[in-house]
Amino acid sequence: MYIQNLEQWMNNIKVTNQVNADVEVVNHSPLVMMGKGRQGAVFQLTDDICVKVFGNTEDCDREYYALSLGQQTTLFPKLYGKGPLYIVMEIIRGVDLREYLQSQPLTKALSAKLIEMLITFKKIGYERIDHHKRQIYLQPDGSLKVIDVARTIWRDRVYPYPRKLLTSLGEQNKAIFMAHVQEMAPELYMEWLHYIRMEEISRQITALLLPQEPDKDKIKNLSNSLLTTADEKNYVNLLQGLVHKVFKEEWIKTMLARGADPEAVMAKIDEYWDNLEQGFEARHPEGERHYEGVRRFEGDRHTKDNRDRRSKGAKGGKGGKHNGGDRHNDRDRRNDKKDKKKDKKK
Ligand SMILES: Nc1ncnc2c1ncn2[C@@H]1O[C@H](COP(=O)(O)OP(=O)(O)OP(=O)(O)O)[C@@H](O)[C@H]1O
């Protein structure tokens, strides 16, 4: 049995990660290497069992966790054990898809199995629903198995379609596979096509933007028109607006923290400003606006007028004379909060 010698053999194999190259392997054990990649080297332990030795513990933990997610399916090698830098697993035989497609056609049945594979990836919780064709093995009974799954989990950003699988198939087989997807899963096909187009457009824009050298002097001169502090009267208004924004923001935060209903808080603020305005109008019966600051403040209010219009189903947008923009901000904020709540629930 391999088990009594395993620890000793593992001490006699040193695997070191390289930059942009396969791992470096120093093997003083009697084990025979079956293959290696950038994350580890694989050695045969018995007829059916191998051990993958990693260059670092994070890759090892990731791959083990990813494989463990798939143990209830038939897609992955069975797990037999783990150390800080190694995983003992089933040897996957058969012919990998890269070899297979060199001489055999990509049939609709095979495409269906690939889609099923992606469905299983999603079902077991993989974040990257994608694999290179050389990591996919066809079994004698026509089923698939996959190896090298560490990169499927603990991901922040992934392509939202199986880009690696598609590109690894090569132009011809990619077109055949896409035609099969179109026929068998038309909605999925449309979605992939959408992402492929978006990617292409992004690539074109980046190619355009990257070499562009902006005219810094021109930007500097023209951007002076955005400055606001020099015109004192306007500056005072803007500063008042800013203070009001902060005040309102903090008020809402405090009220929400106390468990108040957001709509009720908004209504209270509106009422407060309505009262202020009524007081102002009483003091200035001719309706003359000597003090522009008050007018400016209205830009921040949920005026009764706007509230009424909204409740009648009128579109906000730019319609509100003073409030259009800020009403949107308030809505955005509420939506942000909703999103945050949703995220927390997840
Ligand atoms: N369970 C297995 N059964 C049989 N052969 C295996 C198994 N796992 C890996 N191999 C062989 O070892 C090679 C390297 O394994 P693997 O691709 O998992 O390494 P990796 O370093 O994670 O690769 P990558 O650089 O792509 O991440 C494979 O190409 C394959 O030939």
Ligand SMILES: [Mg+2]
């Ligand atoms: Mg790998």
